[in-house]
Each structure stands twice: as C-alpha cells, then as structure tokens.
Amino acid sequence: MIVAAPKMIKAPRLNGQRLDAISRRLEQDVASSAIPGAVIMIGSRDQVLFERSVGFRDVTTRDPLQLDAIWRIYSMTKPLVTAAAMSFVEQGLLRLDQADAWEAAP
Numbered sequence: 001m002i003v004a005a006p007k008m009i010k011a012p013r014l015n016g017q018r019l020d021a022i023s024r025r026l027e028q029d030v031a032s033s034a035i036p037g038a039v040i041m042i043g044s045r046d047q048v049l050f051e052r053s054v055g056f057r058d059v060t061t062r063d064p065l066q067l068d069a070i071w072r073i074y075s076m077t078k079p080l081v082t083a084a085a086m087s088f089v090e091q092g093l094l095r096l097d098q099a100d101a102w103e104a105a106p
Contacts, residue, residue, distance in 0.1 A: 014042070014049055023052050030055035037065035 022040060029035045037055025041048060057063045073080075088094035 019050055023054070026052070026054045037069075039065065039067060039069060039071075041067075 019042075026035075026038045026040070030037060035055065036059045037053065037057065039053045040051065042050040051067055053065045053067045053069070055065050057065045057069055085094060089096060
C-alpha cells in the first residue's frame with residue numbers, strides 16, 4: 001500500500017488525533033480492498049491545513065494515488081453545489097426562500 005506523508009499546518013481547530021484516526025481508517029480500508037484509494041484535504045480560505053493520500057490510482061498496476069489526482073465525480077455535483085449553497089446561506093449571501101435564482105447572482 002502506498003501512503004503519502006501527511007502535510008499539516010498547525011491550526012487551532014484541527015485535532016491531530018482525529019486526523020490520525022481518519023488516516024488510519026483510510027489505510028485500513030485500502031488494505032482490506034474496501035476502497036482502492038482516497039485523498040483527504042482540509043483547508044481554510046487561503047491555505048491547505050491538512051492533506052493526505054493513501055492507496056492506488058490503479059490497483060492493477062499498483063500506480064500510487066497522488067494528492068493532485070484527477071477524479072471523475074459523476075453525480076457528486078449535486079451534493080457539492082448544495083454544500084456551497086448552504087455556505088452562502090450561512091454567510092447571508094443567499095436565502096432559502098428566494099424564488100428567483102437571478103436575485104442571488106452577482
């Protein structure tokens with residue numbers, strides 16, 4: 001199994017033990033063939049706070065998964081857009097009761 005060394009910047013709300021537990025879980029999932037590989041990245045507005053890759057880009061060739069791997073996310077666009085929209089709601093940039101999407105457009 002290929003495991004990239006984690007990159008972590010000290011941040012007050014990041015818990016190193018929890019991040020280690022997440023990394024160990026991903027390593028276990030790769031080792032048990034539950035997943036071929038995974039990349040996790042946590043960031044703030046202007047910097048990457050934690051990034052880690054485990055496993056393989058291609059399990060047949062054992063090509064390691066890199067942090068800059070390109071992923072086909074298929075129908076994951078809906079949850080990603082929803083998360084972004086809810087972030088806008090939290091910031092007061094969007095209201096859930098807006099009937100016209102163009103009201104929110106810049």
